[in-house]
Amino acid sequence: MRFKTVCTGCSLLCDDIIVDLEGEKIVSTFNLCGHGEEKFLRARGTERLLKPFVRSRDSVREVSISEAIEKAAEILLNAERPVLWGWGSSSVEAQIAGIELAREIGGVIDSTGSICHGITWLAASESGLYTATLGEVMSRADVVVYWGSDPGHSHPRHLSRYSVLSRGIYTQSGYEQRRVYVFDIRRTRVGKIANVLIEVEPNKDYELITAMRLILRGKKLQFDSVAGVPIKTIEKVIQEWKERDFGVVFYGMGLLASRGKYRNLEALLKLVWEMNEYTSFVALPMAGHFNTIGFNHTATWVTGHPSGIDFSRGAPYANPGETTFVEMLQRGEVDAALIIGSNPMSSFPTELARKLSQIPLIVVDCFRTLTVKHATVAIPTAITGIEAGGIAYRMDSVPIILREFLSPPESILSDADIIRSIIEKVKRKN
Ligand code: SF4
Structure with a gap:
């Protein structure tokens, strides 16, 4: 017997999973990533x-x-x-x-x-939350930002289903139409396919976001770099974001667990809010369970x-x-x-x-x-x-x-x- 079902391997809840059953035994599955497959097989494991x-x-x-x-x-x-x-x-x-x-x-x-990710509620209560559904992201986003998150490990089908590789109503060219920005302290899996990889000094996310907000407001910063990132690079990123149609920031534990905790997110949500004066920008949590x-x-x-x-x-x-x-x-x-x-x-x-x-x-x-x-x-x-x-x-x-x-x-x-x-x-x- 064949069933179409949802995978509960992570909070992406992929709803295109096909399972073939013989009696009470799973004989084959389709569309699961390795992580999801492990969860399904554990159901009858020891x-x-x-x-x-x-x-x-x-x-x-x-x-x-x-x-x-x-x-x-x-x-x-x-x-x-x-x-x-x-x-x-x-x-x-x-x-x-x-x-x-x-x-x-x-x-x-x-x-x-x-x-x-519960602290999203704390941060959002202080700075508001511009958000969207993943369907909207798939159809509209031409800027995709991963900040302190690596879906290659945590949500393996994120890129292919919704963010980078998928094609939506206004993103028919898929990957070629999108610009991918990765902010992390190290070169992660998703960093390998990024158009722009920003290596942030550990525990300096708040400083970097604050500098981005100031540059967005047209301020000239008197430093060469912030959080290990040259000011010229920050200016270029902000300019690119302003010129695009729809941006999404997927934030993960790398941001929430670094020094500043929920204040990092509060600052990031404010940056997203302020970006909306120029274009559409939203933020989404990369929740785990x-x-x-x-x-x-x-x-x-x-x-x-x-x-x-x-x-x-x-x-x-x-x-x-x-x-x-x-x-x-x-x-x-x-x-x-x-x-x-x-x-x-x-x-x-x-x-x-x-x-x-x-x-x-x-x-x-x-x-x-x-x-x-x-x-x-x-x-x-x-x-x-x-x-x-x-x-x-x-x-x-x-x-x-x-x-x-x-x-x-x-x-x-x-x-x-x-x-x-x-x-x-x-x-x-x-
Ligand atoms: S990304 Fe993988 S683990 Fe997560 S819901 Fe989809 S199939 Fe399951």
């Missing part, structure tokens, strides 16, 4: 988490799903400062249930986005805040740095955590991972990750987009419907159903 378990002091015991859910509810209710973290690889339905659970237990809910952007939308629409939402005072309250997971963990404030679809044990610095290993951990995941290995309670879940349906937001904030085409092994529940079951238990115990 690293799946199939049985729930509960860890007591020195033993691990396989339990039924209802016992695991009961234990999870107990941990959350006994905690003073529980945090629900992850959500970038969960459906919108699971995220809404997660917010309800946080409200029910008076806890904090935060997403992986608060340490990556397939529904990172979805959490920010869902949380903003349900609570008024994009991430790090604290329900301990009754009404939702958020203050980045105060109610965000990483900082709370650093301060030793968290006394229980529910981690969903995320692997902080392998991605956090050692000191934070050690702190995480010292508190009761409920882990909801499809795979046996390092975080699952440290779980007090582990609950397997169906893979969203393969074994469970739902909604996810693409990197350009377009909602995409995901449909299941395989049955989950061992009748595992979807992440949304697991969270709803925990809510029911919590309500009964409360």
Whole structure:
């Protein structure tokens, strides 16, 4: 049987994937990149988490799903400062249930986005956000800028589907019609096909963007170079951008994680805003996990805040740095955590991972990750987009419907159903 489906390998959510099935087995796929193919093949791989378990002091015991859910509810209710973290690889339905659970237990809910692309919301609230859909980019963009992002690694089909190689209504000549600019601290994969490659000194993005804004306003700078980039080059780039019809800046973690953090993005968004006095210019995040952007939308629409939402005072309250997971963990404030679809044990610095290993951990995941290995309670879940349906937001904030085409092994529940079951238990115990 043949299915057309969506890949959840990254936030590009490619919706042209063809899968051939023989019974419950994937026999061939079309249009997936290597990254997406790996995700599809892992669905029937050996690293799946199939049985729930509960860890007591020195033993691990396989339990039924209802016992695991009961234990999870107990941990959350006994905690003073529980945090629900992850959500970038969960459906919108699971995220809404997660917010309800946080409200029910008076806890904090935060997403992986608060340490990556969630800060788009912070920066945009101060400088506005000129944006567009990827379809518009494909049809109109004749300037494509990658700033601190390398889609060759993170979103392998980005160039071919939407930005550089694709042909749209007004970009019939494709690559020949577009100018590609790459700003990075090193020569990345995408740098190899750039028309203009700007090597920025590490941690100097803010200085460079500020210089670009001044040059755009017609100021003459009294230096030879800024952030290692000659002033003449900056002037030439700005002049080229002004003369073109439509520009798009795809920004990634290279910009957001360099010194200045969200202030870098705020400055970049202002530059984009100011470019619109001369031509059309937009900015788009190169978000990683397939529904990172979805959490920010869902949380903003349900609570008024994009991430790090604290329900301990009754009404939702958020203050980045105060109610965000990483900082709370650093301060030793968290006394229980529910981690969903995320692997902080392998991605956090050692000191934070050690702190995480010292508190009761409920882990909801499809795979046996390092975080699952440290779980007090582990609950397997169906893979969203393969074994469970739902909604996810693409990197350009377009909602995409995901449909299941395989049955989950061992009748595992979807992440949304697991969270709803925990809510029911919590309500009964409360
Ligand atoms: S680019 Fe991303 S969404 Fe598209 S096939 Fe590759 S991993 Fe999947």
